Amino acid sequence: MIKFFKRKTKAPKTTRLSSITFERPETVLTDLTYYLNARNDYESDCYVIPVDRLALSQLPNINPQHGGIVQARRNMLLSTYISGGLSKMQAMSAFLDLIIFGDCYLLKLRNVFGQVVALEPLMSLYIRAQKNDDENEITGWVFPNKHETIIYPVEDVIQVGMPDTQQKVYGLPDYLGGVNGAMLNSEATMFRRRYYNNGAHMGYIFYINDPNLSDEVENEIKERIESSKGVGNFRNMFVNIPDGGEKAIQLIPVGDLNSAKDEFANIKNITAQDLLNAHRFPAGLSGVIPANGSNNGDITKLRKNYMATETKVLQDLIMDSVNSDPDINNSPLKQELLVNFEVVMPPTD
Numbered sequence: 001m002i003k004f005f006k007r008k009t010k011a012p013k014t015t016r017l018s019s020i021t022f023e024r025p026e027t028v029l030t031d032l033t034y035y036l037n038a039r040n041d042y043e044s045d046c047y048v049i050p051v052d053r054l055a056l057s058q059l060p061n062i063n064p065q066h067g068g069i070v071q072a073r074r075n076m077l078l079s080t081y082i083s084g085g086l087s088k089m090q091a092m093s094a095f096l097d098l099i100i101f102g103d104c105y106l107l108k109l110r111n112v113f114g115q116v117v118a119l120e121p122l123m124s125l126y127i128r129a130q131k132n133d134d135e136n137e138i139t140g141w142v143f144p145n146k147h148e149t150i151i152y153p154v155e156d157v158i159q160v161g162m163p164d165t166q167q168k169v170y171g172l173p174d175y176l177g178g179v180n181g182a183m184l185n186s187e188a189t190m191f192r193r194r195y196y197n198n199g200a201h202m203g204y205i206f207y208i209n210d211p212n213l214s215d216e217v218e219n220e221i222k223e224r225i226e227s228s229k230g231v232g233n234f235r236n237m238f239v240n241i242p243d244g245g246e247k248a249i250q251l252i253p254v255g256d257l258n259s260a261k262d263e264f265a266n267i268k269n270i271t272a273q274d275l276l277n278a279h280r281f282p283a284g285l286s287g288v289i290p291a292n293g294s295n296n297g298d299i300t301k302l303r304k305n306y307m308a309t310e311t312k313v314l315q316d317l318i319m320d321s322v323n324s325d326p327d328i329n330n331s332p333l334k335q336e337l338l339v340n341f342e343v344v345m346p347p348t349d
Helices: 032-038 053-062 064-079 088-101 176-197 215-226 257-279 299-323
Strands: 081-083 103-110 116-122 128-132 137-144 149-153 157-161 204-208 249-253
Touching (some): 053 176, 081 088, 088 299, 176 257, 204 215
Antiparallel strands (some): 137 149
16 A cells, blocks of 8 residues: 655745845934924024024034134134133133124123123024014023023123124124035045945945745844944855855945045045135145145235234124123223224235
8 A cells, every 4th residue: 555645845935125234324413403493492482593503513523624714713813802801711702603603692791780891702502582573673682591591681792793695683604605515525534434444345235145045044144244344344254055056145336436435535625625715714724735746825924814804804893893882881891891902914025
């Protein structure tokens, strides 16, 4: 008697898509939507700022060209500061706000008789102009404190602001045309860092097309690849698939590596030039190495000429805003409160 046995067949392996991600993109600047939502508690009755100030405050810290020029402009202005209602440290803070945000705010400190005896800078990053919907005018300056929001009367705050053609409430910095260049410059550097941290390659797709690959081997390959980041970039991996096909495993590169190498230097050079143009800053004062044996000229003359054309404008703006204030002129300490700068003269030869 012949018995027939039904052969047990192996259940087919479930077909599914499997993928691995390596790195999350770094956030370079805070976006405008997040910033406004975080400040809704006191901006609802205030004029909205025209530019994201949190992003402007972060920009000097992520781009060396922009940050260096901002600090140099601040130092040039501070080096000419002689006297006024601010100490050197207070003046340094106020001048930095003026250059980064396009305006700075000086709070009048009064004695018991209501007379101004000193000035104190407020943080331009947070201060907002309170509005009156009926009369469409500024009724106060709003400043968020740790426990409560402070509203300063208009007459207690001196605003020093650069002009803007689209609104007259806040100042506007004079380098906004170079912001995109600064961001592109920093993003190119971040890409370069990821390139080296990833083992001097742009990444690849690890493609396996073999039905004989078991789930255990697949999971082990995943773990090995995920652990190969950073210092483990140059580890080797052995994979053995019995009866595997010729192209069972393939490495597919992502991106054009040679193009990425060549474009990095071009991006850095072009965006650095954009920032110099945006600040009207001489290349010789920014530390840029001249190309092809050229030179940047006499640095001393460049500095004097820049200060005579750019720094003097900021001097006049600050003196006009502070020295024309009626409370400053009526104060018994008028001579100590009036802002005075060293006269900057252009080079004569």
